[in-house]
Amino acid sequence: MYQEELSFPHGFLWGSATAAHQVEGGNTNNNWHVWEHTSGKIAGAAIAGLACDWWNGRWQEDLAHAAQDGQNTHRLSVEWSRIEPQPGAWDEAALQHYRTMLQGIIRLGLKPFITLHHFTDPIWIYEKGGWENEETVEHFARYVEKTVAALGDLTDLWVTINEPTVYAFSGYMTAEFPPGKSDARAAFQVMRNMVKGHARAYRIIHQLQPHAMVGFAKHFRAMAPARPAFPLDRWVTNFSYNSFNNAFADALVTGKLKFALWKASIPDAIATQDYVGVNYYTRDLIKFKPLAFKDIFQERYYDPHAPLSENDFIADLPIGFYESLQWAQRYGLPIYVTENGVEDSRDVMRPHYLVAHLYQLWKALHDGMDIRGYMHWSQVDNFEWERAWTQRFGLWGLDVKTQQRVRRPSVDIYREICTRNAIPLDLIRRHAPELLDVL
């Protein structure tokens, strides 16, 4: 039936995604800078340092590559601590710097998709208790208003907050992110304030730009009970699925946040997304584990048949990507894939991961889902938070010392897909031949 290629709808957005702290370099006024220097939790005791040196202009090289290789969008974030280095004090030069960058991105033929909060907070926010403190909602709203007023003529695609649940889990439960707490109630508080912050941002953006498309980027973790016939495995999987995958997004429908043991009513959050943003990486099997109180009575592992990435961080399970899109579709809104990718410095797994995941994306479209774009994480290797430089997610490699970029073979695969707006069957034959049986 599909003789040559699996095609995508006209106008589909193809791109890659980055985040300010991970690529810009020189971000010394945020909580991650403090964390890198004090927590002892960063792999290799590394720091973001110069990162990919974007602030000094090297974004031009990376995004020129992206444009030459057929991409037509780029998701990037702006850094709150640069725009508002002190409470209420705006750095107009930083905003101008972002304007120049965005104008350059548009000239390259890439439509900017802007994230307003991607894991980092200004130090002054951090010192006031970050998102545990309800005042942060108002501070965030003021920053969003200023930033959208300054940049809004350059885009109408906005992500308010990247992965709020990961921010809350990693900072307040597993203690890998700042402030390094293990306090589920505090995590709930952070989620609650982030729902409020998102809702405020949504309304502010729409006041300034009625036609804008505003959403948040949801890290969807696919999950399944390890022993489906065993009720306790199903129960513990449901519990995690609801808290991790559903809580935040459902609050934007119902106005009620239900997270772990807690509930909050936030009526202002109702109907505050125009699209569902999905970040998908991998899929867990979950087994009930009595007495494992700290691990929420569970043990997680990957399907033993699935290939694992370089540091065993990601299992290549494209079916979970389809599940993430099915989950997103429940909200009845357009879907953007705001991140998807794999850590692989030698580019041995990425070709299969990319082609097999994009096949699932095509299948979801073919099954009638309204998906508008796909952004690969990432264009170039960048500073992977507490995993720092040990994980290499770039289509292009980065030599951190010399700042040299190294073209990986996957660039050519993605280029062919983006430029043709289709997956040529030949790529499937070469990189994911198991799919030929189902086509």
Ligand code: FCB
């Ligand atoms: C996501 C983050 C992104 C990047 C990828 C690998 O959770 O949003 O910044 O670190 O993981």
